[in-house]
Amino acid sequence: MSFDSHETHESSQPTQSQPITLGEYLENHDDENFYWNDVDREVDEAWVGPVERAGLHPRKHKVFHHKNKEYLRPPLPFIQHGERLGESGSTLVYRVTSPVNEGHPHPYRRTLALKVIICNDNSRPPGPDSSVRMKALEEVRTMASIKHHHLVKYVASFEDYCISTHEVKRRQKARAVFKVNQQIKRHILGIAMYPAAQxxxxxxxxxxxxxxxxxxxxxxxxxxxxxxxxxxxxxxxxxxxxxxxxxxxxxxxxxxxxxxxxxxxxxxxxSKHFEAGQHSSGPTAKTLKxxxxxxxxxxxxxxxxxxxxxxxxxxxxxxxxxxxxxxxxxxxxxxxxxxxxxxxxxxxxxxxxxxxxxxxxxxxxxxxxxxxxxxxxxxxxxxxxxxxxxxxxxxxxxxxxxxxxxxxxxxxxxxxxxxxxxxxxxxxxxxxxxxxxxxxxxxxxxxxxxxxxxxxxxxxxxxxxxxxxxxxxxxxxMMDGIDTTSYEHKKCNGNDNRDDDMGNGIC
Missing domain, CATH: 1.10.510.10 (Transferase(Phosphotransferase) domain 1)
Structure with a gap:
């Protein structure tokens, strides 16, 4: 299996499957009981390097090796419970529990919400060197750093991808740093969060x-x-x-x-730029209201x-x-x-x-x-x-x-x-x-x-x-995505504040 967890006190395990308030979840540092092991982990520097540069710990973010997979089946590797919680565009949300590791005495049993995003960059899956992938990883890191009793809590994340088995011919002037970019058939980003809401x-x-x-x-x-x-x-x-x-x-x-x-x-x-088929920088109809x-x-x-x-x-x-x-x-x-x-x-x-x-x-x-x-x-x-x-x-x-x-x-x-x-x-x-x-x-x-x-x-x-x-x-x-870039926190006193990007917004 692809999941492991920290050893915790034996007495805490029978109740871990029961819901607790987000405040209790944060106070107990419950999210730290979940971490990925190295089974089926991608080791290619092209994939691993951006994760490290984004500041994501490998215990919390895992890139699965494609192993010649031609298809992806979300929400694997998590286990789905009941119907989907939601679906919008190229994003699916599931109620899940973590992958079962029968060899570990204390598996993580808390029910989570899993958001799975089917990722595209200019109408095709982004490769490991994609700038939008790097931006998305930085934003996942920002999300992971935030702890508040009324803001959904990041628990873990993963990426998986599958490749086309047939050879993809490159145009003569096509540019790609990594050859695998030309073979990627689908790329998904999954984010596990607490709580799984009603x-x-x-x-x-x-x-x-x-x-x-x-x-x-x-x-x-x-x-x-x-x-x-x-x-x-x-x-x-x-x-x-x-x-x-x-x-x-x-x-x-x-x-x-x-x-x-x-x-x-x-x-x-x-941000929306990691979503399939979304290229417009303007607001969308659903959010204009x-x-x-x-x-x-x-x-x-x-x-x-x-x-x-x-x-x-x-x-x-x-x-x-x-x-x-x-x-x-x-x-x-x-x-x-x-x-x-x-x-x-x-x-x-x-x-x-x-x-x-x-x-x-x-x-x-x-x-x-x-x-x-x-x-x-x-x-x-x-x-x-x-x-x-x-x-x-x-x-x-x-x-x-x-x-x-x-x-x-x-x-x-x-x-x-x-x-x-x-x-x-x-x-x-x-x-x-x-x-x-x-x-x-x-x-x-x-x-x-x-x-x-x-x-x-x-x-x-x-x-x-x-x-x-x-x-x-x-x-x-979203009207123009989620902006995790920093901005000057000023009181205007009659002056406009410019909507400038000033950083990555990481705590």
């Missing part, structure tokens, strides 16, 4: 409205209040000076929900371009909490737009829609009135996030306090422990173990709030039974 944010919001009597919908509605703060912290982490990544494709499909109903932001680690005005008009932008897209997602979340489908926002804002709805082209109607939401909030008089009024309070903040002028938008690092009060209206979810600790520590690297957070609850007595004793109740995250299709969007669907 569904994405769009599915969760639609289920809340379409299945109002389902107990899981009530639970999801409760947790949805907390997603504002959690996602703000995730994006702020990407924008920090020691990370410096702009996501450029924030949308509900790129927020997945784990077994504990916690949101996890995905697809911030790979949430694209910032700067991207649409190809003007200068900074990290607050992500804040615009996040504001669009927040608008749909607020719409859902007020009892409307997330698509209600599009229906109200579209007006006479012929086709291809884009939030950036409806900003002249945004104030009117926010007024509509405010009136809906005031009309709610049942048990959800407190929630409705809390949502009403965040509408002005969402408006600022979606300002047409990126210089007037808040930075992601300043968002969390604006939405934190939504934790207080939830009946079950409570504050996110990691986000609260991060807020107090104020840095992405300071995540020391802290006491269990508690929140006051009304004791026995009237539900109206009179005379009840106040008790401190530990916040417990339970595994959810929510199920749904997970669609991990492919970089082929």
């Amino acid at each position: 569904c994405n944010l769009r599915t969760l919001m639609e289920n809340i409205i379409e299945q109002p009597d389902d107990p899981s919908s009530h639970e999801s509605w409760d947790f949805l209040h907390t997603y504002f703060g959690c996602l703000a912290q995730a994006v702020a982490c990407l924008h920090r000076t020691n990370v410096q990544i702009r996501h450029k494709d924030i949308k509900p499909e790129n927020v997945v929900v784990d077994d504990f109903l916690l949101p996890v932001l995905t697809d911030f680690g790979l 949430y694209a910032d005005p700067e991207a649409i008009h190809e003007t200068r932008r900074d990290e607050r371009s992500d804040v615009f897209s996040l504001g669009c997602v927040y608008l749909e979340m607020a719409t859902t909490l007020l009892g409307k489908k997330p698509s209600f926002a599009e229906q109200e804002l579209m007006g006479e737009m012929p086709s291809g709805f884009k939030y950036s082209e409806c900003l002249d109607r945004l104030d009117g829609y926010l007024l509509t939401l405010s009136r809906i909030a005031d009309s709610i008089t049942d048990g959800r009135r407190e929630s409705a009024q809390a949502v009403k309070q965040i509408l002005p903040h969402i408006r600022r996030m979606m300002d047409e002028d990126h210089r007037k938008r808040p930075f992601a690092k300043d968002l969390y306090p604006l939405f934190r009060h939504l934790y207080d209206v939830t009946t079950f979810a409570g504050p996110c422990v990691e986000c609260e600790n991060e807020r107090m520590a104020s840095t992405c690297s300071s995540r020391a173990r802290s006491p269990v957070l508690t929140r006051p609850t009304i004791g026995s007595g009237s539900s109206g709030g009179g005379g009840g004793a106040i008790a401190n109740t530990p916040i417990v995250r339970r595994a959810s039974t929510l199920t749904g299709m997970v669609v991990h969007s492919s970089p082929i669907d």
Whole structure:
């Protein structure tokens, strides 16, 4: 077999197959228990050299030797469980476990999400010397370096390729450093990540409205209040000076929900240029809906371009909490737009829609009135996030306090422990173990709030039974890919920040 794992304590193995929160996963350094062995490993310097230069450890990234294979069968060498989690363009996402190594006493049993990208460069598979391969490996390294409780965690990666058995004639002036480039039939890149989510944010919001009597919908509605703060912290982490990544494709499909109903932001680690059949540098139709005005008009932008897209997602979340489908926002804002709805082209109607939401909030008089009024309070903040002028938008690092009060209206979810600790520590690297957070609850007595004793109740995250299709969007669907290049982290003070590449964005 092609897989091995670190020796771990015997007592940890029976429970390793059970899901744990991403925060626990990071705290336990669980990803370090997975590493590749050398069976079937490619040793040609042409393939191995770029991996080393990208800074990827051979224990975590493996290039399989083709062994005269003519076909590849993803998700091998991993073992698939159930149906595919998602498919988009030339990217497939599976729920998997690691390859079984019967000779090792402690195999890695954690369920993972595996993204498999079928790679092309100018309509053919890239060879080992391809510049796009090198760029992709550097971006995998960047993804591997990021640790945050609401950003999907890289566990391991691999490459595999097969060759054509027939001889490929080279044109006289064709250039290729390595002859094998002319024989490669297919080249895939696989990235194993934790967690393997239940569904994405769009599915969760639609289920809340379409299945109002389902107990899981009530639970999801409760947790949805907390997603504002959690996602703000995730994006702020990407924008920090020691990370410096702009996501450029924030949308509900790129927020997945784990077994504990916690949101996890995905697809911030790979650019679209390593995707089959994708050559355009402009935005694609699927992502235009949430694209910032700067991207649409190809003007200068900074990290607050992500804040615009996040504001669009927040608008749909607020719409859902007020009892409307997330698509209600599009229906109200579209007006006479012929086709291809884009939030950036409806900003002249945004104030009117926010007024509509405010009136809906005031009309709610049942048990959800407190929630409705809390949502009403965040509408002005969402408006600022979606300002047409990126210089007037808040930075992601300043968002969390604006939405934190939504934790207080939830009946079950409570504050996110990691986000609260991060807020107090104020840095992405300071995540020391802290006491269990508690929140006051009304004791026995009237539900109206009179005379009840106040008790401190530990916040417990339970595994959810929510199920749904997970669609991990492919970089082929991104407006112009995931940008992992560094940028100057400046406050504009009235000046535009140029969209310059200044580094590789590695922590």
